[in-house]
Amino acid sequence: MRQSKIFFNSQLALSHKLIVIQNIRDAVLTGGEEASRDEVLLAIVILATHDIVDVAEEKQMPFNSPLKKAQWLNFYGKIREVPEHVKAITDIVRLRGGIKSLKLPGLTEIIAGRDLISAVSSISKPAIPLTIRERHITSARVWATSPLRMPSQLLLASAFKRFVAYGMTDDMLEVFDSMGHVTMAIDYYVQGMPGSPTLGMIIRTRTAVQKLVMLLPTAEELELNISASSTPDIYECSRLTAIIFGMAVIFPVSNSYNVLQTLVQRLKAAIEVSRIKSTDECLDIFLWILVLGGIAALDKPERPWFVSQLALLTERSKEKLNWIEAEHRLRSFLWLESTCGAGGRCLWTEVLYLLL
Structure with a gap:
């Protein structure tokens, strides 16, 4: 029906939609088990995710995101969901006793995926509780740590452990470790x-990992009084940067300009209060935070600020820091050259121009 374009408001599409809405209404009015059947829930999910499409596109893409079409993220990331439908889905799942009660094959994955897209697009916590996906993350860990993997790949996310004294929590380190494994798998x-x-293993794992990233508590939720501490606390900066990396590499939703705009604004504010600039011991992780934040700030008012901070960091480095050396350090955190490299080189050109 849709051919090469999407026509949600065509006469034929609307006629089918009205039939579905009427049948859902009849099921809900009937009450009892009929109102919460898996088929009814699936119909509401489809209504929620096939209504309004935001067709606007960014003029320039800061990241060359891989697998952005997997699971149709390039399409469903553009959907603006109807709040009433979303609330109905959440309410029915809760009344059924949780997402584990669903029996229709694939329905759990559809709901979890929709919920995660919504959470990433609004920078919020997923509404549907995390389903049991430890086996997917465990499988990725076993694959990534196999002796057959290249030593350079095993460096991913290894450097975060050096910063436990500066706010890194055990939960955050575990999530970042999983992000490193799925990044290696994507590469x-x-x-x-x-x-x-x-591809199936990557998709299942990336959904689980990105959900863990979004579930990391904010510094405020952990009641961290960062501004009152004399020691740098990089927790919130790292959490926000990890969300940016997740959107770039692991779970690249479409039309991310406004989301990245909010993230770089929050990241800039978090850096200002973190005192991360005050110690040379945090230079490497500060480099990672600034580079990913600077790439995400493409075509945004915050871009010059990130460029200026990178210029100051370069001047503070003991040795002359060029892009090759900078990227080598980035690989020990979370980095994928095929996705972030072009944006990083463009950013570094602006830094060098400022240093002239």
Whole structure:
């Protein structure tokens, strides 16, 4: 029906939609088990995710995101959901006793995916409780730590452990470790390297990992009084940067300009109160935070600020920091060259121009 374009308001599409709405209404009015059947829930999910499409696109994309079409993220990331439908989904799932009670094959994944897209697009906590996906994350860990992997790949996310004294929590380190594993899996798959995981494994794992990222508590929720501490606290800066990386590499939703705008604004504010600039011991992780924040700030008012901070950081480095050395350090945090490299080089050109 849709052919090469989406026509949600065509006469034929609307006629089907009205039939679905009438049938849902009849089921709800009937009450009892009929109102919460899996088929009714699926119909509401479809109504919620096939209503209003935001067709606007960014003029420039800060990240060359891989697998952005997997799970139709390039389409469903543009959907503006109807709040009434979303509330109905959440209420029915709760009344059923949680998402584990759903029996229709694939329905759990559909609801969890929709919920995660909504959470990422609004920078909020997922509304649907995390389903049991430990086996997917465990499988990715086993694959990533196999002796067959390249030593350079095993460096991903390894450097975060050096900053426990500066606010890194055990939960955050565990989430970042999982982000490193799925990033490595994506890299292998995109490059078509021998022994790469299947796309299905990557999709299941990335959904679980990105959900964990979004569930990390804010500094305020942890009641961290960062501004009152004399020691730098990088927790909130790292959490926000991880969300940016997740949107760039792991779960790249479409039309991310406004979301990234909010994130770089919050990241700039978090850096200002973190005291991260005050110690040379945090230079490497500060580099990671500034580079990812600076790339995300493409075409945004905050871009010059990130460029100026990177210029100051470069001048403070003991050795002359060029892009090759900078990217080498970034790889020990969370980084994927095929996704972030072009944006990073463009950002670094602006830094060098400022240093002239």
